Amino acid sequence: MLIKHDGVSPHIDPTAWVAPNAVVVGNVTVGPDCRIMYGAQVVAEGGAISIGRGCIVLENAVLRSTGRHPLVVGNNCLVGPNAHVVGCTVEDEVFIATGAAVFHSARLGKGSEVRINGVVHLKTHVAEGATVPVGWVAVGNPAQMLPPGEHERIWEIQKPLDFPRTVYGFERSEATMQKITRRISEALDSHASNELSA
Numbered sequence: 001m002l003i004k005h006d007g008v009s010p011h012i013d014p015t016a017w018v019a020p021n022a023v024v025v026g027n028v029t030v031g032p033d034c035r036i037m038y039g040a041q042v043v044a045e046g047g048a049i050s051i052g053r054g055c056i057v058l059e060n061a062v063l064r065s066t067g068r069h070p071l072v073v074g075n076n077c078l079v080g081p082n083a084h085v086v087g088c089t090v091e092d093e094v095f096i097a098t099g100a101a102v103f104h105s106a107r108l109g110k111g112s113e114v115r116i117n118g119v120v121h122l123k124t125h126v127a128e129g130a131t132v133p134v135g136w137v138a139v140g141n142p143a144q145m146l147p148p149g150e151h152e153r154i155w156e157i158q159k160p161l162d163f164p165r166t167v168y169g170f171e172r173s174e175a176t177m178q179k180i181t182r183r184i185s186e187a188l189d190s191h192a193s194n195e196l197s198a
Contacts, residue, residue, distance in 0.1 A: 001022070004196070004197045006026060010042075013031050013032045016030045018036040025042065025191075028051070031055065034051055034053070034057070035057070045065055045066050045067065047066050047067055047070035047071070048071075055073055056078045058078070058079060069167075071086065072088075072090065074093070074110070075093070079096045080100065081099075086104055088103065088105060094109075094110070094113070096113075097114060097117075100132075102120040106125070107124075112126045114131075114132045116135065118136055121139040121140075121158055123166065124161075137150075140161075169183070
């Protein structure tokens with residue numbers, strides 16, 4: 001399903017294929033020979049999404065951009081089932097496995113891998129050819145790879161990256177859930193005027 005959002009329709013290369021129950025919304029460009037599979041959601045929320053040549057987005061993956069965080073996916077990348085990729089840069093030939101999450105302003109270098117249920121935190125840069133192991137967390141620039149049980153070490157690196165300010169525009173001390181949900185709700189109101197795209 002292709003949906004016009006904020007007056008912009010997705011552009012799908014004629015050699016690409018989008019499953020009938022996948023949803024592609026707004027300022028999205030899908031390059032040649034791509035496959036957007038069943039249940040995948042590719043949603044441009046203000047910022048553009050660009051998916052290069054020969055990419056595969058598997059079942060129920062979610063790719064999103066925001067007004068401050070466009071999403072760029074290079075060539076010959078694979079995004080696995082149930083992965084979540086938002087507002088980041090994915091260079092060529094990257095593998096993002098099932099259930100992985102890649103956050104705002106992250107960068108995945110060429111040929112890197114984020115294995116099953118791996119997490120790449122915001123503003124984290126994973127080097128070319130590097131691997132985030134199964135279930136591990138990459139955090140920082142350059143990325144440090146840590147097992148999920150190392151919460152205190154992860155938080156020590158993650159806290160100065162300032163998720164509330166980067167993603168929601170609030171100082172951590174002011175980032176109440178009331179303010180966050182109000183801001184998100186106001187932004188999502190723009191979908192009320194969406195239309196099916198031809």
